Amino acid sequence: MQTNFSPNQLADPHVAESEKILRKCVHCGFCTATCPTYVTLGNELDSPRGRIYLIKDMLENGRPADKEIVTHIDRCLSCLACMTTCPSGVNYMHLVDHARAHIQETYKRPLIDRLTRAMLAFVLPYPRRFRAALKLAKLGRPFIGLFERIQALKPLAAMLKLAPASIPAASPMASPGSHAGQGAKRGRVAILTGCAQSVLDPAINETTISLLTRLGIEVVVPPGEGCCGALVHHMGREEAALASARQNVDAWTRAIDQGGLDAIIITASGCGTTIKDYGFMLRLDPAYAAKAARVSALAKDITEYLAGIELPEPARKPGTVVAYHSACSMQHGQKITRQPKELLAKAGFIVREPREGHLCCGSAGTYNILQSEISARLRDRKVKNIEATGAAIVATGNIGCITQIASAASMPVVHTVKLLDWAYGGPRPEGVREESLVAAE
Numbered sequence: 001m002q003t004n005f006s007p008n009q010l011a012d013p014h015v016a017e018s019e020k021i022l023r024k025c026v027h028c029g030f031c032t033a034t035c036p037t038y039v040t041l042g043n044e045l046d047s048p049r050g051r052i053y054l055i056k057d058m059l060e061n062g063r064p065a066d067k068e069i070v071t072h073i074d075r076c077l078s079c080l081a082c083m084t085t086c087p088s089g090v091n092y093m094h095l096v097d098h099a100r101a102h103i104q105e106t107y108k109r110p111l112i113d114r115l116t117r118a119m120l121a122f123v124l125p126y127p128r129r130f131r132a133a134l135k136l137a138k139l140g141r142p143f144i145g146l147f148e149r150i151q152a153l154k155p156l157a158a159m160l161k162l163a164p165a166s167i168p169a170a171s172p173m174a175s176p177g178s179h180a181g182q183g184a185k186r187g188r189v190a191i192l193t194g195c196a197q198s199v200l201d202p203a204i205n206e207t208t209i210s211l212l213t214r215l216g217i218e219v220v221v222p223p224g225e226g227c228c229g230a231l232v233h234h235m236g237r238e239e240a241a242l243a244s245a246r247q248n249v250d251a252w253t254r255a256i257d258q259g260g261l262d263a264i265i266i267t268a269s270g271c272g273t274t275i276k277d278y279g280f281m282l283r284l285d286p287a288y289a290a291k292a293a294r295v296s297a298l299a300k301d302i303t304e305y306l307a308g309i310e311l312p313e314p315a316r317k318p319g320t321v322v323a324y325h326s327a328c329s330m331q332h333g334q335k336i337t338r339q340p341k342e343l344l345a346k347a348g349f350i351v352r353e354p355r356e357g358h359l360c361c362g363s364a365g366t367y368n369i370l371q372s373e374i375s376a377r378l379r380d381r382k383v384k385n386i387e388a389t390g391a392a393i394v395a396t397g398n399i400g401c402i403t404q405i406a407s408a409a410s411m412p413v414v415h416t417v418k419l420l421d422w423a424y425g426g427p428r429p430e431g432v433r434e435e436s437l438v439a440a441e
């Protein structure tokens, strides 16, 4: 694609990066076929190619964002299916991240939208605030029907619907410290405790620590780590995202300096995509660029890490049919496709892949709150495809997808690591009945 930026504009490194990306696009439109919003809405402006044109026009003319571009960029899930499909290697992720930051800087949203976004950015990345908000959500439940009838309050209704009926107790294993590996030491890793996942399902990291330590791997929870920054990054709040990235880079750099790390283990693939991008996000910061690149290189999804080490024979061979839902951040963001399925199969599960596996479930960070109608359509389509597999359980590697799919699916939805842990001698995952685990097809 031809571009027309002035030398002055190109002096801005963010614009220069976006110009490089834009020039790679050859307008072929292959990406439209796999874009969930184009497939759902059928509007070219809700396709990757349409959004690329809108972003190009906004950046080239150096103009503030307007209502039209905000509408179509807000509808983008950042699922990155377009990047998997694109034959020209267009880095849509970095382009849309730039567009979102530009929107945040130049566009004044309606008051209720600003308040909703400010509230999400204030609450979600902080486990204590999030926990308190979930408790308060119980009081708001009776008003869901009312909020749903008022367009501006739909995000509030979506939030209340997603809030779980009960909140698990905080995990003591998430506190800073070290969990020694059993037997001969095979490695040392740090684990991201994260934010929303640690409140909604602390058992995911507890299970991960238990499995890794049984395999002889020391697991460190470094003091000072927190939210990866993805939630605010996707809302265009660049400074807040970079502050989170710097805080985590500092925490993990101290852990590296104090005993070395083989990997930084991440159990939410949405966070993994962002942490693997820290090197890029902090490339312009001389104090952090090298450290951030080192952290990104060490970041590994739990399934990616387990696939790279030798595992014993499973303690049980379940024979259960499991539908594997590959989160967008796993398959498109991190290009991890084989490992989770191979690990499940090696552990004795019968793995089935739902049709249209490339399409997003509609969770996408805060998307199911801010774009609840499109999100619900994508969720229902996803659940229909999952249920058609006849599986007894759904396995996936991202808390957002777990919450989203579980809100409509008839079978339990669990993190992949919980099924692996169970097969390798751990306890039955909470919420999964014994019959579901042992029933063969």
Ligand code: SF4
Residues within 6 Å of the ligand: 034, 035, 036, 037, 038, 046, 047, 048, 051, 075, 076, 077, 078, 079, 080, 081, 082, 083, 092
């Ligand atoms: S990130 Fe997903 S929703 Fe956004 S343009 Fe690409 S395929 Fe479409």
Ligand code: SF4
Residues within 6 Å of the ligand: 024, 025, 026, 027, 028, 029, 030, 031, 032, 048, 049, 052, 082, 085, 086, 087, 088, 089, 090
């Ligand atoms: S597939 Fe790639 S090159 Fe083709 S229109 Fe989409 S982004 Fe551009």
